[in-house]
Amino acid sequence: MPAKKEYLSGPWKRFSKLMAALIGAYITTMLFHVALAKVSMPxxxxxxxxxxxxxxxxxxxxxxxVYFIKKAWHAWLLFFMISFFSGLIIFI
Known part of the structure; x- marks a missing residue:
């Protein structure tokens, strides 16, 4: 029995979630760790x-x-906010 069409995601949504999971999560992780290093120890x-x-x-x-979040742009927004605040800590 096939799934209902309303529950299937489009190709752009799947691509955006995949890129958020791979690239966005990696950049956010690295920026967070550099900010943590700058704050914690000289x-x-x-x-x-x-x-x-x-x-x-x-x-x-x-x-x-990323895959627990319903909309891909919510994941991108979360990663952007974490990266933005980490960047503020790093560069200020």
Missing amino acids: NETPVVLSGSYTGFVVWVGLMVM
Whole structure:
């Protein structure tokens, strides 16, 4: 029995969610970890080393979270806001 057409997503929505999961989550994760390194310690070496491990976990968590959000632009907006505030911390 095929699924109802109203529950199926279009190709652009699937593509946008895939790009948000792969690229958006990666950029957000890296910016967040750099901001965390800048805030937590003046010497970033220990945070950068541990960030390579925790970064993967956070990235996978954000990738999964994208598919729990109904609309793709909500995921992009969330990633933009996290990246924006992380960028403010980094560059100010």
